[in-house]
Amino acid sequence: GGQGAVGARVLQFTNCRILRGGKLLREDLWVRGGRILDPEKLFFEERRVADERRDCGGRILAPGFIDVQINGGFGVDFSQATEDVGSGVALVARRILSHGVTSFCPTLVTSPPEVYHKVVPQIPVKSGGPHGAGVLGLHLEGPFISREKRGAHPEAHLRSFEANAFQDLLATYGTLDNVRIVTLAPELGRSHEVIRELTARGICVSLGHSVADLRAAEDAVWSGAAFITHLFNAMLPFHHRDPGIVGLLTSDRLPVGRCIFYGMIADGTHTNPAALRIAHRAHPQGLVLVTDAIPALGLGNGRHTLGQQEVEVDGLTAYVAGTKTLSGSIAPMDVCVRHFLQATGCSVELALEAASLHPAQLLGLEKSKGTLDFGADADFVVLDDSLHVQATYISGELVWQAEAARQ
Amino acid sequence: MKLIILDHYSQASEWAAKYIRNRIIQFNPGPEKYFTLGLPTGSTPLGCYKKLIEYYKNGDLSFKYVKTFNMDEYVGLPRDHPESYHSFMWNNFFKHIDIHPENTHILDGNAVDLQAECDAFEEKIKAAGGIELFVGGIGPDGHIAFNEPGSSLVSRTRVKTLAMDTILANARFFDGELTKVPTMALTVGVGTVMDAREVMILITGAHKAFALYKAIEEGVNHMWTVSAFQQHPRTVFVCDEDATLELKVKTVKYFKVPPQVNRKGYIYSTSFGI
Numbered sequence: 001g002g003q004g005a006v007g008a009r010v011l012q013f014t015n016c017r018i019l020r021g022g023k024l025l026r027e028d029l030w031v032r033g034g035r036i037l038d039p040e041k042l043f044f045e046e047r048r049v050a051d052e053r054r055d056c057g058g059r060i061l062a063p064g065f066i067d068v069q070i071n072g073g074f075g076v077d078f079s080q081a082t083e084d085v086g087s088g089v090a091l092v093a094r095r096i097l098s099h100g101v102t103s104f105c106p107t108l109v110t111s112p113p114e115v116y117h118k119v120v121p122q123i124p125v126k127s128g129g130p131h132g133a134g135v136l137g138l139h140l141e142g143p144f145i146s147r148e149k150r151g152a153h154p155e156a157h158l159r160s161f162e163a164n165a166f167q168d169l170l171a172t173y174g175t176l177d178n179v180r181i182v183t184l185a186p187e188l189g190r191s192h193e194v195i196r197e198l199t200a201r202g203i204c205v206s207l208g209h210s211v212a213d214l215r216a217a218e219d220a221v222w223s224g225a226a227f228i229t230h231l232f233n234a235m236l237p238f239h240h241r242d243p244g245i246v247g248l249l250t251s252d253r254l255p256v257g258r259c260i261f262y263g264m265i266a267d268g269t270h271t272n273p274a275a276l277r278i279a280h281r282a283h284p285q286g287l288v289l290v291t292d293a294i295p296a297l298g299l300g301n302g303r304h305t306l307g308q309q310e311v312e313v314d315g316l317t318a319y320v321a322g323t324k325t326l327s328g329s330i331a332p333m334d335v336c337v338r339h340f341l342q343a344t345g346c347s348v349e350l351a352l353e354a355a356s357l358h359p360a361q362l363l364g365l366e367k368s369k370g371t372l373d374f375g376a377d378a379d380f381v382v383l384d385d386s387l388h389v390q391a392t393y394i395s396g397e398l399v400w401q402a403e404a405a406r407q
Numbered sequence: 408m409k410l411i412i413l414d415h416y417s418q419a420s421e422w423a424a425k426y427i428r429n430r431i432i433q434f435n436p437g438p439e440k441y442f443t444l445g446l447p448t449g450s451t452p453l454g455c456y457k458k459l460i461e462y463y464k465n466g467d468l469s470f471k472y473v474k475t476f477n478m479d480e481y482v483g484l485p486r487d488h489p490e491s492y493h494s495f496m497w498n499n500f501f502k503h504i505d506i507h508p509e510n511t512h513i514l515d516g517n518a519v520d521l522q523a524e525c526d527a528f529e530e531k532i533k534a535a536g537g538i539e540l541f542v543g544g545i546g547p548d549g550h551i552a553f554n555e556p557g558s559s560l561v562s563r564t565r566v567k568t569l570a571m572d573t574i575l576a577n578a579r580f581f582d583g584e585l586t587k588v589p590t591m592a593l594t595v596g597v598g599t600v601m602d603a604r605e606v607m608i609l610i611t612g613a614h615k616a617f618a619l620y621k622a623i624e625e626g627v628n629h630m631w632t633v634s635a636f637q638q639h640p641r642t643v644f645v646c647d648e649d650a651t652l653e654l655k656v657k658t659v660k661y662f663k664v665p666p667q668v669n670r671k672g673y674i675y676s677t678s679f680g681i
Contacts, residue, residue, distance in 0.1 A: 043502075043511075
């Protein structure tokens with residue numbers, strides 16, 4: 001792996017357990033030039049020692065969490081075409097550092113074309129740092145989704161691409177620059193052309209808000225779809241003669257060697273723990289923890305805006321105002337990781353990978369993100385044994401620290 | 408020679424580590440006076456390395472003024488291969504202690520000119536003032552380092568072809584596949600180790616018993632190169648009970664004296680606390 005800028009300072013994190021190769025190892029973590037450094041190479045080739053040692057007090061060092069579905073937070077709504085979208089994104093990017101998130105995909109829910117045309121160009125891909133978590137690209141969830149399974153998405157703005165397939169999609173969004181993930185329903189006419197075109201452009205296609213059966217879902221995967229948006233929510237329920245999209249987890253009709261990833265909101269509300277366990281046990285390596293957080297994240301009880309609608313927050317649950325329809329989660333990523341660990345009884349390593357390695361693999365970034373392998377970006381979190389975030393690092397720089405940990 | 412016989416592998420490892428520790432402390436190394444230590448690899452010294460690391464972590468021992476010279480390295484194996492001796496030393500010793508990388512010396516099995524690399528190694532040892540204590544092991548064929556049967560007893564650092572016994576013994580580190588084991592190595596010579604002011608050989612396990620017998624109860628013979636140390640003024644053999652299985656009862660009794668027996672000069676026993 002890349003040894004970073006040779007002249008730069010070498011930082012050695014000692015007295016810690018690092019997540020590497022799927023295991024928590026008693027190893028030191030070495031960093032230089034914003035990347036993870038191979039200390040053996042440094043020792044034998046450059047014949048150097050560390051410039052600075054930091055004692056981690058026996059804590060866990062894990063790759064920084066990656067949230068590929070987050071609609072806003074702290075009062076900011078990514079789907080609102082404000083005059084200064086950039087500051088809203090920056091605010092969220094900075095505040096989620098305390099949740100252990102070092103990279104994220106700002107998500108836009110179903111909106112009219114004017115909103116996409118105004119907002120999308122204002123949210124560029126951006127590296128993280130002391131200013132906040134890095135933006136990996138946008139997640140456009142909708143408007144090409146099922147009417148029946150729209151959930152909290154506004155019916156008035158749903159669209160189809162039956163007429164001109166990909167051109168319709170491009171016209172709706174305005175541009176695909178800055179876009180990383182698109183969620184759509186594969187049962188919509190001409191979806192396969194659209195999926196193929198998006199995949200060819202390096203955009204991750206996700207299946208969600210759909211009434212597709214298993215066969216349609218499998219065909220979509222063959223066309224390039226790689227992700228399932230919040231499994232179980234906004235799709236047909238599992239049926240033993242047609243498992244629907246859920247059946248992708250154990251389908252034997254997928255391209256060989258392809259791993260299907262699926263988002264799960266492990267906030268204690270969106271998925272019953274038993275259902276969480278079924279999915280996890282069926283296909284642990286594909287599980288991606290997402291927050292699907294709404295602007296009310298971090299704000300507390302009351303009424304707030306999401307896309308073109310109003311939501312009501314009550315404790316850890318948010319509903320479309322006046323209904324019983326879940327509107328999105330307000331559980332921070334580290335809460336999701338802890339809840340996932342506790343609900344599934346899985347290993348700490350797997351819980352951490354579900355929030356870091358798996359989303360990185362989904363986006364094809366696993367060489368630089370979601371891992372503490374040599375050469376990867378030094379984006380990591382310091383956790384205590386109960387997985388509470390004590391400190392967050394981006395490119396080897398401390399960007400957030402818990403009050404108790406401050407000296 | 409001294410023959411130190413401990414009951415088990417762990418005690419032999421601890422005895423050896425304490426001996427090294429005490430020698431370094433008594434030497435009192437400093438920036439003008441480094442302690443030069445020759446080091447082995449393999450499964451035998453692992454316990455000893457663990458103990459030395461423990462002494463460093465306890466604050467009892469520092470390697471700041473210690474220079475190390477490893478005995479050997481495979482030819483043609485990438486330095487970062489998990490079975491290279493560089494990897495062994497990094498993972499089992501160097502990364503856990505406070506030694507400066509510039510004070511460590513391991514032969515480069517990927518050097519363009521292998522013999523020049525060996526000659527340079529001899530020069531480095533000379534420049535460091537010679538080896539104060541050379542720690543080594545013994546192969547099942549009685550070799551020291553990679554000085555295979557038939558090696559000159561006055562040999563220097565050079566390229567050696569590995570014997571079949573050695574390749575077989577090392578196959579377990581290469582998934583049991585003989586074809587994956589390197590066939591050549593760079594090694595210090597018997598003469599190189601003989602130049603050290605003191606030599607300590609670690610021998611544990613029943614599979615080394617015959618080699619130990621040949622090394623100390625038979626004559627000096629280039630077929631069992633460890634036997635050369637019969638002619639070194641200051642050698643310590645540290646072993647466990649199993650390694651003594653091929654020795655005469657008389658030999659073992661001579662060296663493993665029960666504590667209540669007094670003899671003139673040194674008393675060697677398992678209760679001899681060093």
